[in-house]
Amino acid sequence: MAELSEKEALAKASAGDRKAFGVLYDFYAERIYNYIYYRTGNTLDAEDMTARVFFRAMRHITNYTDRGVPFSAWLYRIAHNLVANWHRDGSRRQEVALDDGYRSNKGDEHPESALMKNEEENALLHLIRNLPEDRQQLLILKFVHHMSNAEIGEIMDRTEGAIKSLYHRTLLALREDVLADKQGHFALEALRSLGGDEPEDEEE
Secondary structure (H helix, E strand, C coil), X not given: XXXXXXXXXXXXXXXXXXXXXXXXXXXXXXXXHHHHHHHHCCHHHHHHHHHHHHHHHHHHHHHCCCCCCCHHHHXXXXXXXXXXXXXXXXXXXXXXXXXXXXXCCCCCCCHHHHXXXXXXXXHHHHHHCCCCHHHHHHHHHHHCCCCCHHHXXXXXXXXXXXXXHHHHHHHHHHHHHHHHCCCHHHHHHHXXXXXXXXXXXXCC
8 A cells, every 4th residue: 555656546536445544644644743733832732633623634635636735735725724723712822942843853963053043043033933824834844844935835725926926024023023033043044044134025
């Protein structure tokens, strides 16, 4: 079953094949977990919500139809709705250090480089979590998952142009926050990796 492609697994899973759905789980579990974790900063709730995302997807997979939106975008939308509900209950919010979470790191990365990268990401994500929900989602998809504007648009149900414009405005606002933050020098380096030092590139 593991040799199935995503397309083949999706076709079989939509027909009720639970083993094929397991292949889809293997494809996306880590990415969905990381998305939820970076949105919440809470490992236990991220694990719980990841399980709930795939439970809901499995329960409704037979009703899933391809309307030009990738299966991955469907999963991210389910995850987004769960995260939105989590944030509405502010008493459950709990930020933890990012390196306590489950995320992929390159095994050959120099320890000092990894430490600096973690400090930069921690500082930037601290600021990101103070942004409006849609801007948080956009930057996590860009920053953590390295998605294109078109891919993010599919998940957020917006045009590619609308995502580009929102990204530009978000970086401008975030850069102001970075400069005002006491850990701004760390966040600024991470922000530059997002292209945040070149906002003038946006076309009018």
